[in-house]
Amino acid sequence: MANQYFENDPELDHQRETFDFTLLGQSLQLTTDRGVFSRSRVDYGTVVLLNSSAALLAALAAIKPDFTCLDLGCGYGPVGISVAKAYPQAQVTMVDVNQRALDLAVENARVNQVADQVTILASQAYTALTDQRFDLILTNPPVRAGKAVVRDFLTSGQQHLTDQGQLLAVLQKKQGAPSALKLLQEKYPLAQVRQRDKGYYILQAQMSW
Numbered sequence: 001m002a003n004q005y006f007e008n009d010p011e012l013d014h015q016r017e018t019f020d021f022t023l024l025g026q027s028l029q030l031t032t033d034r035g036v037f038s039r040s041r042v043d044y045g046t047v048v049l050l051n052s053s054a055a056l057l058a059a060l061a062a063i064k065p066d067f068t069c070l071d072l073g074c075g076y077g078p079v080g081i082s083v084a085k086a087y088p089q090a091q092v093t094m095v096d097v098n099q100r101a102l103d104l105a106v107e108n109a110r111v112n113q114v115a116d117q118v119t120i121l122a123s124q125a126y127t128a129l130t131d132q133r134f135d136l137i138l139t140n141p142p143v144r145a146g147k148a149v150v151r152d153f154l155t156s157g158q159q160h161l162t163d164q165g166q167l168l169a170v171l172q173k174k175q176g177a178p179s180a181l182k183l184l185q186e187k188y189p190l191a192q193v194r195q196r197d198k199g200y201y202i203l204q205a206q207m208s209w
């Protein structure tokens with residue numbers, strides 16, 4: 001069976017590609033490889049997630065320039081690196097289970113000159129983050145890793161948000177966005193669909209206003 005993008009396989013051949021992509025108004029140079037998610041271009045869901053987060057990020061930076069952001073399941077880094085580049089005072093943590101993706105994220109952070117602003121860690125969902133809390137958690141969750149992993153990504157955010165922190169997740173309708181919304185509504189006092197775009201839902205959850 002073909003390797004999944006969330007599996008570690010150091011034996012997998014390399015096929016590196018480098019492309020330019022603009023996210024959050026920042027022109028980025030991104031290198032990808034075989035064995036990582038969406039290696040030919042930045043995933044459309046990721047683009048929708050970042051576009052939908054733009055106003056929230058700007059509002060957050062206006063009141064707290066040194067806000068903290070978690071890129072959960074960072075892959076080669078388009079989310080965390082664009083947030084760090086757009087907001088030079090923000091502190092961004094990026095986690096993933098795929099070591100090849102993490103290595104690319106380190107390289108991409110360096111090439112895009114945000115290495116000092118980002119912390120990149122191997123972590124199964126939130127496990128390496130113990131008691132850390134974030135003003136914003138952004139995630140394009142690994143649907144192919146199964147419902148239990150997606151559920152953990154969405155629900156365990158509760159323990160990792162600051163008082164007014166928010167979690168934003170992108171999911172397609174056909175990948176269970178409506179049931180993910182119900183789950184968020186059970187677990188968080190506030191949860192809603194922030195945006196819909198071509199079958200992609202941006203789900204937003206927070207513990208308090």
Ligand SMILES: C[S@@+](CC[C@H](N)C(=O)[O-])C[C@H]1O[C@@H](n2cnc3c(N)ncnc32)[C@H](O)[C@@H]1O
Nearest residue numbers: 006037046073074075096097098124125141142
């Ligand atoms: C849909 S991809 C998104 C990647 C990247 N954020 C992007 O937008 O291109 C989901 C990522 O979650 C990672 N992942 C899978 N299971 C995980 C887990 N249990 N904990 C942390 N990351 C995981 C995968 O390796 C993959 O990089």
